[in-house]
Each structure stands twice: as C-alpha cells, then as structure tokens.
Amino acid sequence: MDAKFWHDRWQEGRLGFHEGKVNRMLEAHIGALKLAPGQRMFLPLCGKAVDIPWLLSQGYQVAGAELSEIAVHDLFSEMGVTPEVTDTERHRRYAAEGVDIFVGDIFELSASVVGQVDAVYDRAALVALPGETRTEYAAHLAEITRCAPQLLVTFEYDQNVMEGPPFSITQDEVECCHGARFAIKVLAEAVVPGGLKGIVPAREKAMLLQPL
Numbered sequence: 333m334d335a336k337f338w339h340d341r342w343q344e345g346r347l348g349f350h351e352g353k354v355n356r357m358l359e360a361h362i363g364a365l366k367l368a369p370g371q372r373m374f375l376p377l378c379g380k381a382v383d384i385p386w387l388l389s390q391g392y393q394v395a396g397a398e399l400s401e402i403a404v405h406d407l408f409s410e411m412g413v414t415p416e417v418t419d420t421e422r423h424r425r426y427a428a429e430g431v432d433i434f435v436g437d438i439f440e441l442s443a444s445v446v447g448q449v450d451a452v453y454d455r456a457a458l459v460a461l462p463g464e465t466r467t468e469y470a471a472h473l474a475e476i477t478r479c480a481p482q483l484l485v486t487f488e489y490d491q492n493v494m495e496g497p498p499f500s501i502t503q504d505e506v507e508c509c510h511g512a513r514f515a516i517k518v519l520a521e522a523v524v525p526g527g528l529k530g531i532v533p534a535r536e537k538a539m540l541l542q543p544l
C-alpha cells in the first residue's frame with residue numbers, strides 16, 4: 333500500500349473503512365486507559381474518523397496523523413470547525429481548539445512535532461499496513477509517542493478468503509510488533525456484524541498496551 337493507493341481511495345471516495353459513527357470498542361474501553369480530562373490522545377492514520385469529535389466531546393485533546401489532505405479537510409468541515417493551517421518542516425498542521433492533525437506521512441513525523449501524547453488509539457491503522465511495514469510502524473509509533481499506552485483495535489479473519497487492507501492481525505503478530513515495548517492485554521472480542529466488507533466472517537478485538 334503506497335501513498336498513491338490511499339490518495340486514490342480518498343480522491344474516489346472509496347472509504348469502506350470509515351465507520352461514520354464512534355467505534356464500539358473505543359466507546360466501551362477508553363476507560364482502560366485511565367485518562368484524565370484534558371489529556372491528549374494520538375490517532376495514527378486517523379482518516380476523518382468520527383472518533384475524533386467524539387473524543388473532543390469527552391473532554392480529551394486529540395492529535396492525529398493522516399496522509400490525505402482531503403480526509404483532513406473533510407474532518408474539519410464535518411466537525412463544523414475552521415482550522416488554522418500552518419506548515420511544519422515535513423507536514424501541514426490543521427489545528428483548532430483541542431485538536432491538531434498532521435497531514436503527511438506518519439513515518440516522517442517526529443516526537444517533537446507531535447508534542448505531548450498521553451495515550452494512543454489505533455483503529456484501522458496497524459491493520460491497514462502490509463506485513464513488511466508493521467514492525468517499523470510499531471517502533472516508530474512508540475518513538476513519536478514516547479511509548480504512551482495504547483488502545484489497539486484489530487480484525488482477525490481468514491486471510492485466504494480476502495486480501496487486505498484491512499489485514500488480519502493475529503495475537504502473535506501483535507506480540508511481534510509491540511511485545512518488546514508493551515504488555516498486551518485483550519480487553520474484548522466481538523463478531524463483526526455481517527462480516528468484513530460483507531465477504532468474510534471476522535472478529536474485532538480491542539487490546540490495551542501498557543509500556544513495560
């Protein structure tokens with residue numbers, strides 16, 4: 333999945349990954365992160381997830397990274413907020429009260445540009461990446477968020493039935509990506525109603541990653 337793959341999807345409006353409502357695992361398990369109001373969550377590969385305005389409405393601050401400027405433009409437009417847009421060395425920053433979204437490649441984002449992160453919420457980010465990129469992503473994410481705890485939401489399904497993304501992520505794969513830095517606890521698992529993309533039976537899984 334190169335950048336063009338994602339830019340084309342946003343250009344053509346092929347957004348099957350966009351839930352358009354708050355993710356059920358986030359809503360049910362955000363408490364596991366034990367955040368206080370005002371603390372700041374980082375959403376890697378954030379798209380225009382409705383989770384962002386929801387987190388803001390719950391009193392958290394939000395930072396995100398997203399390749400597509402279309403996504404970020406739509407996010408603010410759908411929130412009914414006019415962002416302040418500035419350029420950092422490698423990213424364009426869309427900012428408004430309590431929220432900063434960095435437009436560009438997450439792999440070119442640094443801890444100093446991201447700023448304070450109290451927790452990470454990864455939904456449809458790890459699962460969006462092909463196998464060869466996942467360990468690099470996990471290491472980079474930990475670096476730019478200084479090993480902040482994570483709420484990770486993944487899918488598991490028979491990868492022989494459907495190609496990703498989203499890719500099926502086994503528990504072993506999560507351990508392989510994150511196990512050197514985090515203790516991993518499964519919080520919940522639930523069937524994806526109607527299967528993934530209506531093609532394959534799948535389970536959605538929420539995990540808490542606590543720094544070792």
Ligand SMILES: C[S@@+](CC[C@H](N)C(=O)[O-])C[C@H]1O[C@@H](n2cnc3c(N)ncnc32)[C@H](O)[C@@H]1O
Pocket residue numbers: 338339349350351376377378379380381397398399400403436437438439455456457460497
């Ligand atoms: C599967 S979507 C998930 C979006 C969002 N997390 C959600 O739950 O709706 C993956 C997103 O990651 C973005 N993306 C892919 N590679 C990226 C990268 N290297 N840096 C930043 N964003 C990236 C894509 O443009 C896409 O919006």
